[in-house]
Amino acid sequence: MSDHTPEHDPPEPLRSPAPRVVIVGAGYAGSHAAVAARRAGDVEVVVVDQDGWHGFLPRLAGVAAGRLRASDARSPLRELTGVEVVRAGVVRVDDEAGLLVLDDATTLQADAMVVTVGSGSPAGSVPGSSEHAATLHTPDDALRLRRRLARTRQLLVVGAGATGVQLAAEVAALRDDIEVHLIEVAGRVLPAEPQRLSEDATRYLHRVGVRLHLGTEVARIDRRGLLTGEGRRLDGTVVWAGGWRARADELLPDAPLLDGRAVVTSDLRVSGLRRVLAAGDVAAHRDVLGRPLPMSAQIASQAGAVAGRNAAALATGRATRPARLLELGRMIDCGARGVGRVGPVPLGWGPTARMVPLLHLGIDARHLWQLGGPVLALAHLPGRTRPQVDTGARPNLHAVS
Numbered sequence: 001m002s003d004h005t006p007e008h009d010p011p012e013p014l015r016s017p018a019p020r021v022v023i024v025g026a027g028y029a030g031s032h033a034a035v036a037a038r039r040a041g042d043v044e045v046v047v048v049d050q051d052g053w054h055g056f057l058p059r060l061a062g063v064a065a066g067r068l069r070a071s072d073a074r075s076p077l078r079e080l081t082g083v084e085v086v087r088a089g090v091v092r093v094d095d096e097a098g099l100l101v102l103d104d105a106t107t108l109q110a111d112a113m114v115v116t117v118g119s120g121s122p123a124g125s126v127p128g129s130s131e132h133a134a135t136l137h138t139p140d141d142a143l144r145l146r147r148r149l150a151r152t153r154q155l156l157v158v159g160a161g162a163t164g165v166q167l168a169a170e171v172a173a174l175r176d177d178i179e180v181h182l183i184e185v186a187g188r189v190l191p192a193e194p195q196r197l198s199e200d201a202t203r204y205l206h207r208v209g210v211r212l213h214l215g216t217e218v219a220r221i222d223r224r225g226l227l228t229g230e231g232r233r234l235d236g237t238v239v240w241a242g243g244w245r246a247r248a249d250e251l252l253p254d255a256p257l258l259d260g261r262a263v264v265t266s267d268l269r270v271s272g273l274r275r276v277l278a279a280g281d282v283a284a285h286r287d288v289l290g291r292p293l294p295m296s297a298q299i300a301s302q303a304g305a306v307a308g309r310n311a312a313a314l315a316t317g318r319a320t321r322p323a324r325l326l327e328l329g330r331m332i333d334c335g336a337r338g339v340g341r342v343g344p345v346p347l348g349w350g351p352t353a354r355m356v357p358l359l360h361l362g363i364d365a366r367h368l369w370q371l372g373g374p375v376l377a378l379a380h381l382p383g384r385t386r387p388q389v390d391t392g393a394r395p396n397l398h399a400v401s
């Protein structure tokens with residue numbers, strides 16, 4: 001960008017001819033915000049992302065297990081959307097001045113901004129977790145974990161939410177040389193989902209040989225493995241999949257927060273701010289009936305599109321529109337099979353288990369199509385038919401058939 005200016009240098013950044021919308025983050029919310037702002041017209045759109053890639057986080061378990069390539073889990077955002085991308089971390093957002101401060105101490109001027117920085121792992125919630133547990137939140141995490149799995153005989157996944165279930169099932173199905181344990185403090189897997197989904201997921205986890213430890217608290221994680229609250233020791237590679245937490249306060253210290261997420265108005269402006277909007281995991285979204293919405297790729301995509309359009313409206317003095325967000329369902333894609341629901345209708349029993357990966361592929365295709373059209377959607381779909389296990393381990397095809 002030609003108008004990055006050192007923070008301490010000239011106070012008058014060069015103005016672009018059109019009002020500028022800056023999107024912080026190139027994930028699900030950021031990518032849709034960028035495309036929507038550009039389609040709204042009359043604005044220059046810039047995305048700032050700390051690594052410049054769009055990550056397909058629901059594909060990370062497949063990468064860690066060796067079923068998918070790392071390139072299946074990320075694409076350069078510029079290639080997906082044609083929008084200009086600045087590779088930098090944003091360290092401060094200044095609503096009053098209309099400025100973003102980047103991690104190289106330069107600033108970027110904006111008429112409207114959309115913060116879509118996602119969420120992160122709640123490190124440190126169990127002693128030793130931040131030092132010794134692997135996480136699965138970025139494509140690099142997935143690659144690191146895959147390398148560790150090449151040397152491990154026992155995988156200990158802490159947390160049986162969607163990520164934990166996906167990872168345990170993918171690894172157990174593909175690697176018959178690794179014993180997989182899934183440890184969950186609640187009495188069932190997928191505790192946030194309806195009972196029926198838990199039962200279908202439990203059946204599949206048993207089928208691929210995952211050992212479940214339900215109602216089990218993890219007391220400590222160390223170099224060798226973990227210790228449960230009851231004093232039982234399990235040795236192996238520990239992955240922390242115990243839930244994600246947003247840290248909206250890092251960029252928006254004045255924003256009111258709900259569980260670490262920024263409170264937003266109906267048009268997705270951060271409460272109390274003039275030209276900063278927030279979308280995705282970092283914002284406390286509600287559905288059309290006012291019910292809190294979970295952190296998910298589908299909600300982030302919907303909210304991002306509204307926020308991008310509204311940011312363009314704010315930058316050009318037009319009226320904004322309220323967001324009408326809907327949770328349409330949930331897919332927990334475990335590779336060959338999965339569990340999920342379309343609205344309240346459960347999937348994961350009998351033949352419907354095989355529909356989940358297909359539906360997930362359809363959702364991915366729709367996401368990519370909305371960003372860049374059909375050709376791009378085809379080019380960036382994960383290569384499900386390629387030989388994909390590249391860990392050196394022998395795939396256990398019986399377990400997934």
Ligand SMILES: Cc1cc2nc3c(=O)[nH]c(=O)nc-3n(C[C@H](O)[C@H](O)[C@H](O)COP(=O)(O)OP(=O)(O)OC[C@H]3O[C@@H](n4cnc5c(N)ncnc54)[C@H](O)[C@@H]3O)c2cc1C
Binds near residue numbers: 061
């Ligand atoms: C392993 C895993 C599996 C998942 N599976 C599913 C699933 O099956 N279905 C589902 O609906 N959801 C799933 N989710 C949740 C879903 O991926 C998230 O809810 C979604 O990615 C949120 O989108 P977002 O745009 O808010 O954040 P993200 O997609 O996380 O994007 C945030 C972006 O912001 C960038 N960024 C962060 N901080 C800064 C900064 N300071 N400056 C500049 N850039 C920054 C990051 O580099 C990143 O590109 C999964 C999540 C994980 C981790």
